[in-house]
Amino acid sequence: xxxxxxxxxxxxxxxxxxxxxxxxxxxxxxxxxxxxxxxxxxxxxxxxxxxxxxxxxxxxxxxxxxxxxxxxxxxxxxxxxxxxxxxxxxxxxxxxxxxxxxxxxxxxxxxxxxxxxxxxxxxxxxxxxxxxxxxxxxxxxxxxxxxxxxxxxxxxxxxxxxxxxxxxxxxxxxxxxxxxxxxxxxxxxxxxxxxxxxxxxxxxxxxxxxxxxxxxxxxxxxxxxxxxxxxxxxxxxxxxxxxxxxxxxxxxxxxxxxxxxxxxxxxxxxxxxxxxxxxxxxxxxxxxxxxxxxxxxxxxxxxxxxxxxxxxxxxxxxxx
Numbered sequence: 001x002x003x004x005x006x007x008x009x010x011x012x013x014x015x016x017x018x019x020x021x022x023x024x025x026x027x028x029x030x031x032x033x034x035x036x037x038x039x040x041x042x043x044x045x046x047x048x049x050x051x052x053x054x055x056x057x058x059x060x061x062x063x064x065x066x067x068x069x070x071x072x073x074x075x076x077x078x079x080x081x082x083x084x085x086x087x088x089x090x091x092x093x094x095x096x097x098x099x100x101x102x103x104x105x106x107x108x109x110x111x112x113x114x115x116x117x118x119x120x121x122x123x124x125x126x127x128x129x130x131x132x133x134x135x136x137x138x139x140x141x142x143x144x145x146x147x148x149x150x151x152x153x154x155x156x157x158x159x160x161x162x163x164x165x166x167x168x169x170x171x172x173x174x175x176x177x178x179x180x181x182x183x184x185x186x187x188x189x190x191x192x193x194x195x196x197x198x199x200x201x202x203x204x205x206x207x208x209x210x211x212x213x214x215x216x217x218x219x220x221x222x223x224x225x226x227x228x229x230x231x232x233x234x235x236x237x238x239x240x241x242x243x244x245x246x247x248x249x250x251x252x253x254x255x256x257x258x259x260x261x262x263x264x265x266x267x268x269x270x271x272x273x274x275x276x277x278x279x280x281x282x283x284x285x286x287x288x289x290x291x292x293x294x295x296x297x298x299x300x301x302x303x304x305x306x307x308x309x310x311x312x313x314x315x316x317x318x319x320x
Contacts, residue, residue, distance in 0.1 A: 138276075143305060144264065158188045160185050208238050212247075215232035222313060230252075248285055250305075254279035254307065280307075
């Protein structure tokens with residue numbers, strides 16, 4: 001700011017010398033006091049001096065940097081080259097307009113019109129002829145392999161759920177339904193000393209056979225009580241933490257009818273009014289590339305599954 005006021009004073013002195021030089025050239029003498037030329041010179045000198053004094057005051061200087069107009073073009077060009085200050089920009093910028101937003105309700109003949117979106121929810125209808133099915137294993141079960149005596153197996157606590165679909169709704173059909181069990185809900189108790197006996201004695205505490213189902217589906221004819229379910233599972237023998245054999249793959253059809261093999265056979269029982277049945281199945285067990293198990297069991301050989309279970313089919317589709 002100080003250097004700008006200095007420049008302005010310098011311009012005042014320069015203009016004063018210029019006016020005196022012009023007057024000397026015209027009359028070869030100084031302007032007489034009281035003459036019109038002297039009066040104009042005095043007024044110009046006073047105006048420029050007053051402008052220099054005002055411009056040296058900082059608050060007004062901020063405004064006059066963008067608004068002052070001088071008779072000297074060179075002074076105007078010097079001032080215009082300076083960047084406008086924030087205060088000048090703020091004072092000279094137009095104020096933002098504030099618009100009021102009012103809500104207007106539409107009326108038609110004195111009645112308010114309101115827009116509403118009507119959503120119609122269509123209830124999701126479940127397909128017909130789909131039912132819920134439950135499976136439970138009971139005690140008095142048996143498992144046998146090769147020519148060894150059967151294991152007395154208490155499978156109580158086993159369970160599973162699934163869905164059943166009627167294959168045909170024709171009047172001439174036998175009412176057969178397809179059943180698919182959810183493997184995530186299917187559980188079959190392992191063979192341990194608390195669930196299994198061999199030759200009337202519990203299994204040794206360190207011996208354990210785990211059963212992991214991999215497939216369980218088939219068909220049921222409620223009118224006749226016939227059941228045919230394809231079953232596939234892994235049987236894993238282990239002796240504590242010392243030995244764990246590769247899994248034995250068993251695949252068979254558990255049926256309420258008769259299942260017959262070369263050295264093994266069994267007969268099941270159809271569903272009664274309470275849903276109780278006996279399912280039997282003979283399967284061929286292949287070698288597992290384990291010298292001990294292949295030799296001890298005599299693989300390949302046949303095995304027999306004899307399960308007592310309760311199968312219930314619900315007519316209430318909401319349980320599916």
